[in-house]
Each structure stands twice: as C-alpha cells, then as structure tokens.
Amino acid sequence: MKYLVTGGAGYVGSVVAQHLLEAGHEVTVLDNLTTGFREGVPAGATFIEGDIRDAAKWLDASYDGVLHFAASSQVGESVVRPEKYWDNNVAGSLALLGAMRDAGVPKLVFSSTAATYGEPEQVPIRETAPTRPTSPYGASKLAVDHMITGEAGAHGLAAVSLRYFNVAGAYGAHGERHDPESHLIPLVLQVAQGRRESISVFGDDYPTPDGTCVRDYIHVADLAEAHLLALTAARPGEHLICNLGNGEGFSVREVIETVRRVTGHPVPEVVAPRRGGDPAVLVASADTAREKLGWNPSRADLAGIVADAWEFAQHISRER
Ligand SMILES: NC(=O)c1ccc[n+]([C@@H]2O[C@H](COP(=O)([O-])OP(=O)(O)OC[C@H]3O[C@@H](n4cnc5c(N)ncnc54)[C@H](O)[C@@H]3O)[C@@H](O)[C@H]2O)c1
Numbered sequence: 001m002k003y004l005v006t007g008g009a010g011y012v013g014s015v016v017a018q019h020l021l022e023a024g025h026e027v028t029v030l031d032n033l034t035t036g037f038r039e040g041v042p043a044g045a046t047f048i049e050g051d052i053r054d055a056a057k058w059l060d061a062s063y064d065g066v067l068h069f070a071a072s073s074q075v076g077e078s079v080v081r082p083e084k085y086w087d088n089n090v091a092g093s094l095a096l097l098g099a100m101r102d103a104g105v106p107k108l109v110f111s112s113t114a115a116t117y118g119e120p121e122q123v124p125i126r127e128t129a130p131t132r133p134t135s136p137y138g139a140s141k142l143a144v145d146h147m148i149t150g151e152a153g154a155h156g157l158a159a160v161s162l163r164y165f166n167v168a169g170a171y172g173a174h175g176e177r178h179d180p181e182s183h184l185i186p187l188v189l190q191v192a193q194g195r196r197e198s199i200s201v202f203g204d205d206y207p208t209p210d211g212t213c214v215r216d217y218i219h220v221a222d223l224a225e226a227h228l229l230a231l232t233a234a235r236p237g238e239h240l241i242c243n244l245g246n247g248e249g250f251s252v253r254e255v256i257e258t259v260r261r262v263t264g265h266p267v268p269e270v271v272a273p274r275r276g277g278d279p280a281v282l283v284a285s286a287d288t289a290r291e292k293l294g295w296n297p298s299r300a301d302l303a304g305i306v307a308d309a310w311e312f313a314q315h316i317s318r319e320r
C-alpha cells in the first residue's frame with residue numbers, strides 16, 4: 001500500500017513511517033520541518049518538504065491513505081499563541097481533508113490527543129467522556145476530530161482518530177527531539193546528561209498524591225503498532241476514535257525519580273509555577289483500542305520507556 005505521512009520528520013511520525021516501511025508499504029513524508037528534522041525521515045521514504053495546507057499539490061489517487069501527524073503540539077505555547085493552533089492544526093487539516101476528497105484518497109489515521117478531554121470527571125478516561133479541553137491545543141485537535149466525523153458521514157472517508165496520552169521512548173534511530181526541548185522526559189534526561197542545571201516542576205499544588213501532574217506514558221513503538229492496526233480496521237463512512245495509553249498514571253516527581261534510577265545521575269529539581277492549560281490527571285482507558293483494533297501494548301514499564309529514551313538522548317548528543 002502507498003501512504004502519505006504528514007509530519008513524518010517529527011517524533012511520532014518518523015517512528016510510524018519506519019514501521020510502515022518495515023511492513024513493506026510505500027511511504028511519502030510531507031513535512032515543512034518547522035519542528036521536525038530532515039534526518040528524522042526514515043531511509044526508504046520519499047521526502048517532500050512542504051506544508052499540509054498545500055497538500056493538493058502532491059496528493060493523487062495513487063495513495064491508499066494518509067497518516068496525519070503534522071501539527072503544532074505544545075499545550076503551554078497554545079495558551080499564549082492560540083491563533084497559531086487554529087491556523088496550523090485546524091486550517092491545515094481542513095486543507096488536507098479537502099485535498100484528500102478531491103484526489104479520492106479513501107483512508108485517514110489522525111493523531112488526536114488526551115488534551116481533547118480537559119480535566120476529567122472520571123479516571124481512567126474513556127472515549128465517551130466529556131470533551132472540555134483546557135487549552136487551545138486540545139480545542140484545535142477536538143475541532144479536527146469533529147471535522148473528520150463530518151467527512152466520514154458525508155463523503156465516505158474511512159477514518160480513525162487515535163487519542164494519544166503521553167508518548168515517550170524511542171525506536172532505533174528515531175526518538176523525541178524538539179528544539180528547544182519542551183517535553184518532560186527529554187528535558188529531565190538533559191538534566192541527567194548535565195546539559196541543563198535542573199528540571200522545573202510546573203506546579204506542586206495539584207490535587208494529586210504528591211501535588212504534581214499525573215500522566216499516562218505510552219511507548220512510541222506500541223503507539224506505532226496501533227497505527228498499522230488502525231489502517232486495517234478503518235471502514236468507509238465510519239470515524240472510530242480510540243484512546244492510546246497504558247492505563248497507569250505517573251506524577252512528574254515519579255518520572256524524575258525514574259530518570260535518576262535508570263541513568264544513575266543526579267537530577268536537581270526546582271518547583272516552578274503551574275504551566276497554563278495543564279489538567280491535573282490524564283490516564284487512559286484503552287479498552288476500545290484493544291477491542292476494535294486488537295491492540296496489545298507490550299512496553300508499559302516506565303523504567304523501560306525511560307531507558308529507551310535515555311539511549312536515544314545519548315545517541316543524539318554524541319552526534320552533536
Ligand atoms: N508527543 C506526544 O506526547 C503527543 C501526544 C498526543 C498527541 N500528539 C500528536 O502527535 C502528532 C505528532 O507529535 P510529535 O510529538 O511527533 O510532534 P513533532 O513536533 O515532533 O512532529 C510534528 C511534525 O509536523 C511537522 N509540521 C508541523 N506543521 C506542519 C505543516 N503545516 N505542514 C507540514 N508539516 C508540519 C513538523 O515539522 C514536525 O516534523 C501531533 O499531531 C501531536 O499533536 C503527540
């Protein structure tokens with residue numbers, strides 16, 4: 001099969017593109033390199049440096065589907081620059097869907113997010129939970145989910161939205177790398193490497209056991225496997241929405257402690273003010289993904305996830 005992977009020079013997109021290639025598919029990556037890296041594109045994929053808003057230039061009926069990762073994805077930034085999120089995520093996805101419709105591309109797998117739920121009433125979160133995002137990032141992703149539901153109902157698109165909880169870990173040469181780094185685990189690893197003095201803990205007065213935010217960390221390779229299953233499960237005219245997480249929450253402090261244990265290095269921490277838009281607790285129920293996709297994540301251990309991320313962090317700092 002032939003797939004377009006938008007955002008395939010970024011963290012999750014590059015790992016999924018690599019899995020698609022290993023499964024024998026033909027892959028084209030479309031990425032404007034705003035947060036991704038040219039060297040992140042897996043060998044064997046065709047690379048187009050371009051924007052999803054111009055997808056019509058490249059999409060044609062030879063494609064069997066699109067895996068859509070390209071987005072702006074920082075919760076905190078979205079609170080101070082919401083317009084960027086409506087433009088890139090919502091207008092960008094609208095253009096992409098239009099290009100797919102015009103070209104007759106039948107299938108879509110979309111990177112949605114736990115941030116669509118906002119502060120949950122019940123944990124673990126199921127897909128039927130209320131969606132009340134606490135950040136423009138989450139709101140923009142929820143808007144795209146609604147857009148896709150309409151596209152499936154009106155035009156017969158076969159679509160799956162995968163609502164990732166917190167993606168972590170690495171897969172071979174592909175791992176989490178943002179510049180400047182923005183996500184918790186790679187930032188804590190930079191402290192362990194001595195590249196940063198300390199890690200800021202954004203708030204220790206949340207209603208959680210140790211006062212810091214709790215998240216559900218999912219290994220990027222488990223996540224990638226769900227995308228391949230989603231391509232098989234997608235049905236014309238239907239929009240399936242599945243959470244992807246391990247169903248277990250770890251606090252910011254527990255993540256920092258795990259990094260100390262795995263790396264054997266000291267990690268000084270400093271309590272800082274809360275970051276805008278952060279819900280206190282996000283933990284998934286992934287029962288739908290297990291039932292509808294046949295997904296069975298096998299890398300749930302946080303220390304193992306951190307160890308893979310650590311190996312990748314060491315690898316990229318040797319390259320610098
Ligand atoms: N990392 C997580 O924990 C997480 C959790 C939930 C959802 N997601 C979603 O998964 C997707 C991938 O996230 P990531 O962590 O790999 O981010 P990333 O920043 O590493 O990757 C995003 C990629 O999209 C590209 N891009 C952005 N806007 C584009 C545009 N208009 N046209 C073409 N390319 C564009 C960037 O250059 C980058 O390579 C995003 O949609 C994000 O919202 C990520």
Ligand SMILES: O=c1ccn([C@@H]2O[C@H](COP(=O)(O)OP(=O)(O)O[C@H]3O[C@H](CO)[C@H](O)[C@H](O)[C@H]3O)[C@@H](O)[C@H]2O)c(=O)[nH]1
Pocket residue numbers: 073074075112113114115164165166167182183184185187199200201202203213214215252275278282
């Ligand atoms: O220096 C830091 C960085 C982060 N955090 C905290 O660590 C937790 C995790 O933060 P990340 O930035 O690593 O991840 P988020 O939970 O904000 O968001 C991630 O997961 C979400 C879903 O849960 C979204 O989908 C989003 O795309 C993705 O970046 C949050 O409580 C955050 O406040 C810190 O305390 N210090």
